[in-house]
Amino acid sequence: MGQVQSRLTISPTPTKLAWMMHLRMLTTMHGLCEVRQCSKRWKNLCPQTKNLQKCQMSSAGSSEMLQVTVDDKSGIATMTMCRPPVNSLNLEFLTQINIALEKLENSKDCSGLIITSKIPKIFCAGLDIMEMYQPNVDRLQEFWRTLQEMYIRLYGSQLITAAAINGASPAGGCLMAMSCDYRVMAPGYKIGLNETQLGIVAPFWFQDLIINTMGFRQSEMALQLGTLFTSEEALNLGMVDKIVPQEQVMETAIQEIHKWKKIPGFARQITKSALRKPSIDKLHSKREEDIANFRDFITKDSIQKTLGMYIESLKKKAK
Numbered sequence: 355m356g357q358v359q360s361r362l363t364i365s366p367t368p369t370k371l372a373w374m375m376h377l378r379m380l381t382t383m384h385g386l387c388e389v390r391q392c393s394k395r396w397k398n399l400c401p402q403t404k405n406l407q408k409c410q411m412s413s414a415g416s417s418e419m420l421q422v423t424v425d426d427k428s429g430i431a432t433m434t435m436c437r438p439p440v441n442s443l444n445l446e447f448l449t450q451i452n453i454a455l456e457k458l459e460n461s462k463d464c465s466g467l468i469i470t471s472k473i474p475k476i477f478c479a480g481l482d483i484m485e486m487y488q489p490n491v492d493r494l495q496e497f498w499r500t501l502q503e504m505y506i507r508l509y510g511s512q513l514i515t516a517a518a519i520n521g522a523s524p525a526g527g528c529l530m531a532m533s534c535d536y537r538v539m540a541p542g543y544k545i546g547l548n549e550t551q552l553g554i555v556a557p558f559w560f561q562d563l564i565i566n567t568m569g570f571r572q573s574e575m576a577l578q579l580g581t582l583f584t585s586e587e588a589l590n591l592g593m594v595d596k597i598v599p600q601e602q603v604m605e606t607a608i609q610e611i612h613k614w615k616k617i618p619g620f621a622r623q624i625t626k627s628a629l630r631k632p633s634i635d636k637l638h639s640k641r642e643e644d645i646a647n648f649r650d651f652i653t654k655d656s657i658q659k660t661l662g663m664y665i666e667s668l669k670k671k672a673k
């Protein structure tokens with residue numbers, strides 16, 4: 355019974371059409387022809403392999419930024435981020451993640467998803483700051499739309515989702531982790547929404563997500579102070595659900611998904627959807643306004659100056 359998963363498939367609605375057009379436009383704008391080819395290759399490959407299905411999606415010039423495997427016995431997919439140096443989320447990387455999420459969501463063989471990182475000590479450094487510094491405005495808007503898409507897909511996923519947080523997870527990395535159903539983290543790393551520390555503002559849907567995860571009072575303090583929590587603090591606040599030694603993070607995520615799989619899928623999915631739909635609907639209804647706010651905010655001279663100084667501080671630290 356636990357294995358019967360009714361999944362909402364993406365039907366050819368105007369939203370899906372818009373998404374396909376969006377992807378097509380991106381491939382044209384940014385030379386992502388390989389993403390398209392690889393997503394085709396994914397479709398062709400998976401039914402042919404026997405046990406472990408492996409899919410590697412790469413964009414022009416950078417191979418294996420995202421590795422997706424589906425264990426065909428358990429139906430658990432693993433999405434492993436590998437975009438050196440710190441898995442920062444740029445437009446192309448986000449697009450690959452969205453394509454993979456769509457494919458997994460539509461795959462009848464997949465019931466669970468684990469997101470993790472191949473880069474030692476880093477889960478995900480959040481948004482690629484270079485996307486926001488001295489930007490091309492069209493690309494900046496596409497970038498934000500693609501991030502919104504990732505959140506909508508991941509937070510709204512019918513799959514059982516777990517973040518295996520095996521490294522630092524600030525800002526957008528924390529967003530990604532909190533969009534999952536379950537978070538297991540290794541000790542000794544930092545996680546949180548630190549936007550204010552950079553002089554920028556976490557938008558309303560980041561705020562809603564952290565409030566949904568750990569309650570209003572702790573979230574308002576965390577958001578205003580831009581606190582990056584240690585793994586242990588995050589556990590105490592309910593931002594993460596479990597801490598285990600680094601080498602057990604993946605196995606723990608797998609075990610947790612097995613536990614969730616014992617619950618009748620349809621009941622679990624309807625419950626998840628009822629709980630998360632209001633936040634997702636809110637973003638849907640304010641999507642264009644949110645993109646315009648982001649664009650207007652980021653392109654302010656004062657914000658550009660602050661971002662420039664932040665980039666310099668990161669570079670100095672790296673030396």
Ligand SMILES: CCCCC/C=C\CCC/C=C/CC(=O)SCCNC(=O)CCNC(=O)[C@H](O)C(C)(C)COP(=O)(O)OP(=O)(O)OC[C@H]1O[C@@H](n2cnc3c(N)ncnc32)[C@H](O)[C@@H]1OP(=O)(O)O
Binds near residue numbers: 527554555669
């Ligand atoms: C009023 C209406 C408002 C409407 C909305 C408007 C608002 C905007 C909201 C925008 C939301 C943004 C969310 C984000 O995700 S912003 C990004 C935040 N991320 C961070 O602050 C992380 C910064 N990075 C770090 O803290 C560390 O790098 C680390 C991840 C902890 C890893 O540390 P370490 O291993 O020591 O590595 P280095 O620090 O030496 O970095 C190596 C290398 O990587 C570059 N880098 C790091 N982070 C990023 C990044 N996020 N983007 C791009 N590049 C990054 C770093 O500069 C080094 O590069 P070099 O080797 O070339 O110097």
